[in-house]
Amino acid sequence: MRSPVFIAALLVAVLLDSAFLQVLTIGDARPWLFPVVLAFVSFNASKSAAWWSALAMGVLYDLVSPVAAPGGITIVVIGPNTVGCLLAAAAAIPLRGVVFKRNPVAVGVLAGGLLMIHQVGWFAGWTVRGWLGDPVPWTVGHVGGAMLASFWAACATAVLGIPVSVLLDRIERWWGFPPVGSVARRI
Amino acid sequence: MRIADRPFAIAVLVSMIVSVLPTRVVGGVLVDASGVVSALLNPPAHALQLLREWLRPPQQVRGPDDPVMRELVRERDTYRSQWHAARQEVAELERKLDQFGAIRRADPSGAWRLVDAAVGMAVPAAGQGVVRLLSGTALGVAAGDVAIVRGDLLAGRVGPSPDRLSSTLIPIGHAGLGRIDASIVIDEAGQGRRLPVQLEAIGEGRLGCDVALDGGVKPGMLVRLRDASWPKGAQGMVLGTVVEVGRKDQQPLRGRAIILPAIDARNLAEVTIKATGQSSQSGSAP
Numbered sequence: 510m511r512s513p514v515f516i517a518a519l520l521v522a523v524l525l526d527s528a529f530l531q532v533l534t535i536g537d538a539r540p541w542l543f544p545v546v547l548a549f550v551s552f553n554a555s556k557s558a559a560w561w562s563a564l565a566m567g568v569l570y571d572l573v574s575p576v577a578a579p580g581g582i583t584i585v586v587i588g589p590n591t592v593g594c595l596l597a598a599a600a601a602i603p604l605r606g607v608v609f610k611r612n613p614v615a616v617g618v619l620a621g622g623l624l625m626i627h628q629v630g631w632f633a634g635w636t637v638r639g640w641l642g643d644p645v646p647w648t649v650g651h652v653g654g655a656m657l658a659s660f661w662a663a664c665a666t667a668v669l670g671i672p673v674s675v676l677l678d679r680i681e682r683w684w685g686f687p688p689v690g691s692v693a694r695r696i
Numbered sequence: 697m698r699i700a701d702r703p704f705a706i707a708v709l710v711s712m713i714v715s716v717l718p719t720r721v722v723g724g725v726l727v728d729a730s731g732v733v734s735a736l737l738n739p740p741a742h743a744l745q746l747l748r749e750w751l752r753p754p755q756q757v758r759g760p761d762d763p764v765m766r767e768l769v770r771e772r773d774t775y776r777s778q779w780h781a782a783r784q785e786v787a788e789l790e791r792k793l794d795q796f797g798a799i800r801r802a803d804p805s806g807a808w809r810l811v812d813a814a815v816g817m818a819v820p821a822a823g824q825g826v827v828r829l830l831s832g833t834a835l836g837v838a839a840g841d842v843a844i845v846r847g848d849l850l851a852g853r854v855g856p857s858p859d860r861l862s863s864t865l866i867p868i869g870h871a872g873l874g875r876i877d878a879s880i881v882i883d884e885a886g887q888g889r890r891l892p893v894q895l896e897a898i899g900e901g902r903l904g905c906d907v908a909l910d911g912g913v914k915p916g917m918l919v920r921l922r923d924a925s926w927p928k929g930a931q932g933m934v935l936g937t938v939v940e941v942g943r944k945d946q947q948p949l950r951g952r953a954i955i956l957p958a959i960d961a962r963n964l965a966e967v968t969i970k971a972t973g974q975s976s977q978s979g980s981a982p
Contacts, residue, residue, distance in 0.1 A: 588715025
C-alpha cells in the first residue's frame with residue numbers, strides 16, 4: 510500500500526468527519542467516513558499495513574478529539590479511538606477472505622459494523638480514563654442514550670459506505686494494494 | 697490473532713501505556729501535539745464548515761447579535777431575577793411566620809407585640825459591642841425589651857432611651873447587661889435538671905459563672921434565662937452554651953464555666969423584639 514495515498518485519504522476522512530458530514534445527519538444518525546476507509550484498507554492491504562493504518566487512524570482521531578474538562582481546560586487522550594480502531598481492524602482483517610470486497614453494499618454494512626466495534630473500544634477507553642479521574646465525554650446516567658446514538662450512527666455510516674466504497678473501488682489502483690492471493694497481501 | 701510485526705507491537709504497547717498515563721503526566725504534550733495537528737487541519741476544516749453551513753444552515757439562525765434575541769435575553773434575565781427575588785421573599789416570610797409562631801407558643805399571654813427590627817451599623821466608641829436597631833418607640837419598642845432570634849434564642853436587650861425610629865441592642869455577653877441569673881440545663885433531654893448560676897460578662901462577648909466542680913456541668917449544655925429582672929416572656933429562653941469548664945484559679949475547689957452566647961448579635965441582619973411599649977403607629981408591626 511502506498512503510504513502517501515493512505516495519509517491523503519486519512520486526512521480527507523478526518524476533515525470530512527470533523528467539519529462536513531454533519532450535513533448528512535438525521536436525528537442521531539450521523540455518518541462517519543473513517544470506518545469506510547478502515548474497512549477498505551483492511552480488506553485490501555497487507556495485514557501489516559492494515560494494522561499500521563488502524564493504529565495511525567486511531568491516534569490521529571484521538572489527537573483531533575479534545576475533551577472539555579472542569580476548570581475551562583481541554584484534555585487530549587490517546588487511547589479511546591486508538592483502541593476502537595484496533596478492535597475494528599481485528600474484526601475486519603479475518604473477514605477479508607469471506608467478504609466480496611467489490612460489493613459496495615457488503616463493504617458499507619461492514620463499515621457500519623466496524624463503527625459499532627470501534628464504539629465498544631472507545632467506551633472502554635474512556636471508561637478507564639474515567640476511573641483515572643478524567644471527565645468522560647458523555648453525561649453520567651446517559652450511557653444508554655450514547656450507545657443508542659452510536660447504533661444510529663452505524664446505520665448512517667453503512668448507508669454512506671455504499672457510495673464511498675464504489676468511489677474507493679474506482680481508485681483502487683492508486684493505493685498500490687498487493688494483488689489478491691499474493692504472498693504480500695497475506696503478510 | 698498474532699502480531700508478528702515487532703515495531704507494530706511496540707507501537708501498540710506505547711499507545712496503550714500512554715492511554716493509561718495520568719493527564720498531568722502526558723496531558724501537556726498531547727495538547728501541544730493536538731494543537732499542531734489542528735493547526736494543519738483547521739484551514740481546510742474551516743472551509744468545509746462554511747460549505748456545510750451554506751448547504752445546511754443551523755436551525756438557530758438568530759445569534760446573540762440579533763436585536764430581537766438581545767431583547768429576549770434581557771427580558772429573560774429580568775424575569776429570572778424577579779423570580780429569584782420573589783422566592784427569597786416568600787422564604788423570608790415563611791421564616792418570620794415560623795418564628796412568630798414559636799414565640800407565641802412559648803408565651804401565650806399576649807402582653808407584647810412582635811416587632812421585626814433590622815440591624816444597623818454598630819455603635820462606635822463608648823458603646824462598643826452595642827448594636828443599633830432600626831426600630832424604636834414608634835413601634836412600641838421600650839427599654840429592656842428582649843430581642844429574639846429563631847424562636848427562643850436570646851440575642852440581647854434593648855438599651856435605655858430608645859429613639860422614635862431606632863434603638864440600641866445590648867447583646868448577650870455585653871457587660872452593660874450586668875449579672876444575669878440563669879440555669880444550666882444538666883439534663884436537657886431527660887428530666888430537665890437545672891443548676892442555677894449567675895452569669896457575668898468576661899470579655900470577648902463571653903459569659904462566665906462559678907459552678908461546683910462535681911456539679912455535672914459539661915461543655916455543650918444549654919444555659920437558659922431564669923432572671924426575675926428580665927421580662928416574663930423571656931424566661932426559659934436560651935442564652936448560650938457551655939463551652940468550657942475548668943478549675944477556678946483563686947479557689948481551686950470551685951469550678952468556672954465559660955458560656956458562649958447562642959447568638960452573635962453583631963453578625964445579625966434582623967432580630968425580633970418582644971415589644972412591651974405602646975406603639976404610636978396604628979396597624980400591625982411590619
